[in-house]
Amino acid sequence: MADASLPAATECRVEHLVRAQAIRTPDALAAESGNASLTYRELLAATDRVAAALRARGVGRGTMVGIHLERSLDMLVALLAVMQAGGTYIPLDPDFPPDRLQHMVSDSSLSFVLTQSSLAADVPGGGHQVLAVEEVMRREATSNFPVDACRDAASGCDLAYVLYTSGSTGLPKGVAIEHRSVVNFLRSMQREPGMGEGDRLLAVTTLSFDIAGLELYLPLIAGGTVVIATRDQAMDGDALRALVESRGINILQATPSSWRLLLDAGWQGDPGFKALCGGEPMPLDLAHALAARCGELWNLYGPTETTIWSTLWRVPADCRQILVGKPIANTRIHVLDKSGRRVPVGIPGEICIGGDGVGRGYLHRDELTAERFVPDPFSDVPGARLYRTGDQGRLLPDGNLECRGRLDSQVKIRGYRIELGEIEQVLLSAEGVARAVVIAREDAPGDVRLVGYVVVGAGEAGPHALFEHVRGKLPGYMVPQHLVVLDAIPLLPNGKVDRKALPAPASRGTTRGIDLSAASPALRYLVATCAEVIGDAVAPDDNFFDAGGHSMLAIKLINRVQRDTGMRLNLLALASSTLSQLAEALPQDGVPETSIAGSAAATHA
Numbered sequence: 001m002a003d004a005s006l007p008a009a010t011e012c013r014v015e016h017l018v019r020a021q022a023i024r025t026p027d028a029l030a031a032e033s034g035n036a037s038l039t040y041r042e043l044l045a046a047t048d049r050v051a052a053a054l055r056a057r058g059v060g061r062g063t064m065v066g067i068h069l070e071r072s073l074d075m076l077v078a079l080l081a082v083m084q085a086g087g088t089y090i091p092l093d094p095d096f097p098p099d100r101l102q103h104m105v106s107d108s109s110l111s112f113v114l115t116q117s118s119l120a121a122d123v124p125g126g127g128h129q130v131l132a133v134e135e136v137m138r139r140e141a142t143s144n145f146p147v148d149a150c151r152d153a154a155s156g157c158d159l160a161y162v163l164y165t166s167g168s169t170g171l172p173k174g175v176a177i178e179h180r181s182v183v184n185f186l187r188s189m190q191r192e193p194g195m196g197e198g199d200r201l202l203a204v205t206t207l208s209f210d211i212a213g214l215e216l217y218l219p220l221i222a223g224g225t226v227v228i229a230t231r232d233q234a235m236d237g238d239a240l241r242a243l244v245e246s247r248g249i250n251i252l253q254a255t256p257s258s259w260r261l262l263l264d265a266g267w268q269g270d271p272g273f274k275a276l277c278g279g280e281p282m283p284l285d286l287a288h289a290l291a292a293r294c295g296e297l298w299n300l301y302g303p304t305e306t307t308i309w310s311t312l313w314r315v316p317a318d319c320r321q322i323l324v325g326k327p328i329a330n331t332r333i334h335v336l337d338k339s340g341r342r343v344p345v346g347i348p349g350e351i352c353i354g355g356d357g358v359g360r361g362y363l364h365r366d367e368l369t370a371e372r373f374v375p376d377p378f379s380d381v382p383g384a385r386l387y388r389t390g391d392q393g394r395l396l397p398d399g400n401l402e403c404r405g406r407l408d409s410q411v412k413i414r415g416y417r418i419e420l421g422e423i424e425q426v427l428l429s430a431e432g433v434a435r436a437v438v439i440a441r442e443d444a445p446g447d448v449r450l451v452g453y454v455v456v457g458a459g460e461a462g463p464h465a466l467f468e469h470v471r472g473k474l475p476g477y478m479v480p481q482h483l484v485v486l487d488a489i490p491l492l493p494n495g496k497v498d499r500k501a502l503p504a505p506a507s508r509g510t511t512r513g514i515d516l517s518a519a520s521p522a523l524r525y526l527v528a529t530c531a532e533v534i535g536d537a538v539a540p541d542d543n544f545f546d547a548g549g550h551s552m553l554a555i556k557l558i559n560r561v562q563r564d565t566g567m568r569l570n571l572l573a574l575a576s577s578t579l580s581q582l583a584e585a586l587p588q589d590g591v592p593e594t595s596i597a598g599s600a601a602a603t604h605a
């Protein structure tokens, strides 16, 4: 299945497209964040300044530069400047544990890290230079570096970025993507779903997720405006709704989980609104809810390895089946059987993707690259490769593609791509853990949780120490909500893990016998509210995350407590304290009584 073509983009780079637009509409608003904004002219000037500083320090074609910044206009300038200087950027999420960042820094052998002064101390060590972007801007403000000096032989075939994604062997792997692939993608998206001057897109996605590339660059090549949400706003339905409504947003790209946040906050939509959804399967009820509220709803599909999105489908309001549609420009989709032959229309097989979006491969992982990026037998282009997605799909007679889930143990939770094997390896690296199996369970509809099952030696680590271990190595979204200690992992007769026999994690409350009668009103309130948010009982000496909380639930709790008490809990404190410790900071007489009576904790007491 092939698309209608656009000219190939071998010479063009992402920053060329942005510059060309800036020359067309210099005074239009390019980007906003909080109270700050930049016109295209200002964005270009800031980019040139930082690019000049980078060049002066030795960044050039192919230099790897880490981006360790909070979401802001500076982040956008930093990304464009690295590209402008000829370099390749690597997102280093400041929220990731130091061990993970350290791996990314050493694996990519990066030479520079661009950060902000407030985060500079957290940048992992190594032989690289660390630069704070606002310092660079201040220092270079007066320098008169000619723009052309930032241009050398950099080409569309150079790497635009390297993104680290979960790896089943226990460490994340870097996916390397060339400019020509991003350029092809952006041009295709500009045509369909379409974006133009006057459009305003709200960017909500973390930079470590490749789809942030659409949010940050598509508006800038089309003369629109990108409004950058902070991390907290992006995880909070009420804040998202307020931003969408108050900032005149008419395009939003989000995962199904984030769309639900917005709908749960009571967002009513708008006939002029374009909703882009992707990153995980779109549930039918969500499709109906969104299609009824928006002018256009699009389902977008594709792995990081083939550059952001590879297929798209305009979702009809009355659809009965969710499809992922047809390929974007210069992209071909094949559904193949195990021996690499095309299967007939209607028959399921592995979705394989060819064309301009196919990435260069995994950084320093030639074997894995060769396994997943295979020679494309259906292409006339010398050296063309196909990426084997590991997704099962089938082609329909009208040429649309249906995606039917994974053929392996990769899962998506709240839009995050996770190899369960990576979490298992991290559990196994803890002292005393003899076996570890991790699965994603959906014991209540829509509530997908990661559960880890471990067999530990006598007297060895209990769940609490294991949680600590895992949290020190993996980002929050990969930390299982429950850890269950078993005597043995149940096996099938063929020796494989009998996943169906793995028990649901026991409800914690029924067995705990917690008496809260002597607790302070603030503690009783906090225990009850946490129990309600998590959907399970909690105890005063529990940590919110150990008790089954995750990042989105944490934001829900923080907002709830703020609404009820006027006090805003700090996310880091929530991660590192017990509920008793947190309750000490709450006003003792300012908590609502209603939340205490009939709470989950009181019921289970």
Ligand code: AMP
Pocket (backbone or CB within 6 Å): 165, 210, 277, 278, 279, 280, 281, 282, 299, 300, 301, 302, 303, 304, 305, 324, 389, 391, 403, 405, 406, 412, 416, 417
């Ligand atoms: P990532 O590399 O994080 O973009 O994740 C890519 C994987 O997410 C794909 O291989 C699919 O398994 C899944 N995925 C992405 N978009 C969709 C979609 N629209 N429908 C179904 N699955 C999707």
